[in-house]
Amino acid sequence: MLTRRLLLAGLGTVAASPTLAQQDDWRQSIREIRFGVSSAENEAAAIARNQPMVDYLxxxxxxxxxxxxxxxxxxxxEAMRADQLEFSRFGPAVYSLGRRVLGDKLxxxxxxxxxxxQEGYYSVVVVRADSPYRTVADLKGKSFxxxxxxxxxxxxxxxxFLRKQGFDPQAHFSGxxxxxxxxxxxxxxxxxxxDGVATYQVNENSGVVQRLALRGMIPAGATRVIWTSPLIPASPFSTRANLPQGLKDAFVAAMMAMKDEAPDVFKAFTDGQVSRYAPxxxxxYLDVIAVTEELEARRKQKPGG
Structure with missing residues (x-):
């Protein structure tokens, strides 16, 4: 059971459109829609990307x-389990965790x-461009x-996958x-x-490194990819099963229409790297679930796990 303390901090609320004449049934019970965002992205960047989408929705x-x-x-x-969120974009491993905790509710x-x-992205191991490391083997005894x-x-x-390729992270890296x-x-x-980190990229033009460089937070060309994973299925936008179907349908329809109805909003929200949404x-996500379950089983086998 999850025991981590939930820290919810609202970034901003937008009032409903006063011009909407016809109220669907779900609006009688759902007076506010809450969209979850992980703090993995810094707050200023999260506001810049998400606030236009909030306005549009x-x-x-x-x-x-x-x-x-x-x-x-x-x-x-945790927030979805407590009915504190209606929608969120889940990373595939977080979706796997969510299904273990919530089952079909998610x-x-x-x-x-x-x-x-492409309907997915990659995990990559990245090093500094001026470092001597060219392969994961070169990171033997280095920090990660x-x-x-x-x-x-x-x-x-x-x-x-590093372990499958003979590089047990706990043994290969110094820490x-x-x-x-x-x-x-x-x-x-x-x-x-x-000396090395694991992050993600969609392609050579889109990913964490590219986004940080575009925002001037790191110099362009400061890093180099030395390892790439198999394709990871793209992160699913997810919801609670106990919400009215009319709300879920309306949310999906709005997001699917955003590129045509609000192209600037769509570009800001997706960093210009998404062509459309697909069901x-x-x-x-069964392969991702299998990976996370094996890692969890390995963790439990360790002393104190």
């Missing part, structure tokens, strides 16, 4: 919409399709950071830590605090 759906930041990835599951709705038609224990690309996939988020990992790497189903 409030006008489109006709009820106030609020963004909530949570303390970590597992906080999204429902996937849709996921990104990038500009190349994962992002979060419930991150797919920042922990589950690299821990699982491993959880940085608290992808931004933290890459920023610390560039500052010289770690997501539970079966899409």
């Amino acid at each position: 409030a006008k489109r759906l006709g009820v106030p919409v609020k963004i909530y930041r949570v303390s970590d990835y597992a906080g999204l599951v 429902q996937p709705l849709f996921r990104d399709v990038d500009n190349n038609g 950071a994962f992002a979060d224990p419930n991150s797919t690309s920042g922990y589950a996939f690299p821990a699982y 491993t830590v959880f940085s608290g988020g992808h931004d933290n990992s890459v920023l610390a790497l560039v500052r010289g605090q770690f 997501a189903k539970h079966e899409d």
